[in-house]
Amino acid sequence: MLALVTGVAGFIGSNLADRLVADGWQVRGVDRFTAYYEERAKRSNLVSLHANPSFELVEADLLSTDLGPLLDGVDVVFHQAGQPGVRLSWADGFRLYNEINVDVTQRLLEAVRYRSIKRFVYASSSSIYGNAASYPTMESDPPHPHSPYGVTKLAAELLCNAYASNFDVPVVSLRYFTVYGPRQRPDMAIHRMIEAAVHGTPFNVFGDGSHVRDFTYVGDVVQANVLAATGDLAPGAVMNIAGGASTTVSELLEAVGAAVGQPVPLIWQAAQPGDVERTGGSIERARTLLGWEPVTDLETGLARQVLWHRGRER
Ligand SMILES: NC(=O)c1ccc[n+]([C@@H]2O[C@H](COP(=O)([O-])OP(=O)(O)OC[C@H]3O[C@@H](n4cnc5c(N)ncnc54)[C@H](O)[C@@H]3O)[C@@H](O)[C@H]2O)c1
Numbered sequence: 001m002l003a004l005v006t007g008v009a010g011f012i013g014s015n016l017a018d019r020l021v022a023d024g025w026q027v028r029g030v031d032r033f034t035a036y037y038e039e040r041a042k043r044s045n046l047v048s049l050h051a052n053p054s055f056e057l058v059e060a061d062l063l064s065t066d067l068g069p070l071l072d073g074v075d076v077v078f079h080q081a082g083q084p085g086v087r088l089s090w091a092d093g094f095r096l097y098n099e100i101n102v103d104v105t106q107r108l109l110e111a112v113r114y115r116s117i118k119r120f121v122y123a124s125s126s127s128i129y130g131n132a133a134s135y136p137t138m139e140s141d142p143p144h145p146h147s148p149y150g151v152t153k154l155a156a157e158l159l160c161n162a163y164a165s166n167f168d169v170p171v172v173s174l175r176y177f178t179v180y181g182p183r184q185r186p187d188m189a190i191h192r193m194i195e196a197a198v199h200g201t202p203f204n205v206f207g208d209g210s211h212v213r214d215f216t217y218v219g220d221v222v223q224a225n226v227l228a229a230t231g232d233l234a235p236g237a238v239m240n241i242a243g244g245a246s247t248t249v250s251e252l253l254e255a256v257g258a259a260v261g262q263p264v265p266l267i268w269q270a271a272q273p274g275d276v277e278r279t280g281g282s283i284e285r286a287r288t289l290l291g292w293e294p295v296t297d298l299e300t301g302l303a304r305q306v307l308w309h310r311g312r313e314r
Helices: 011-022 039-045 067-071 091-112 148-167 189-199 218-230 249-260 284-290 298-313
Strands: 002-006 026-031 055-059 076-079 119-125 171-176 203-206 237-241 266-269
Touching (some): 002 011, 011 039, 011 218, 067 091, 076 091, 091 119, 119 148, 148 171, 189 203, 189 249, 189 298, 203 249, 218 237, 237 284
Parallel strands (some): 002 076, 119 171, 203 266
């Protein structure tokens, strides 16, 4: 099986590609090494993949590159490329979010429409729910994105559904809830908390510590992608991929301190526009349709992420 992994140098894309080649897939990865965070970090995510003859890297911008050769022979597209993060999606930043999250997805869908691929797995997001009406949030609950980022992730998901219902493109959207683990993006809270605890530098906490998140270990997200690639699913299926536990920011800070072995030094700041109070996803649908369960608890996942941070220092 040949997979195209978009955003392969990123946090989730590189973990997914590692798993696919280990499982015997051929992987064609594409990345443009956007400036969202430093290129060096993304290049180091690919080191072990480059040593594997089943892996091929194409450095290209999905907004403009000819998608024909990229898709040649591809069985499954794992579309992980995106412009992540909530805070930069306001004001002039929005244009880039729209291009990378919406325009790129539409280009890919239009290109696969004329090909016989087996599956197109789209990396959607819990951010499409905003401050949800109920918890744990079900896929049938109405989407109310609370940030421009969430709006673009929802728009792309709706495009996936339109291509599924009009042209039977075999799309599956996985709505990831805050993903963490080795290679986590440097802008994400757990990454910054661990660095702060390791180096004794202050961490800015936005809000009063009562915000609740449903954290999902990257290995569990990868497993959901693998199951979604081959499972018996109707075109346009949408599923929450969530860790299944509710953790407040204050509890998380305690857990990170315990994993590192020293506390996270804190500076308290006002909550930021676009941040929601709570995320928490029902995983019943993924359980039923994919036979998927998150298997990594926060303590285990944090220990693995801390190990990765310490390994980078050497
Ligand atoms: N990390 C999370 O908690 C989380 C939660 C929900 C959804 N998601 C979604 O999962 C996907 C992966 O997230 P991540 O955390 O790994 O982000 P990431 O920034 O680490 O990875 C995204 C990769 O896409 C690449 N990319 C962006 N635009 C491109 C383009 N035009 N052409 C080629 N490559 C391009 C970037 O260079 C980057 O390497 C994103 O779509 C994100 O919206 C992530």
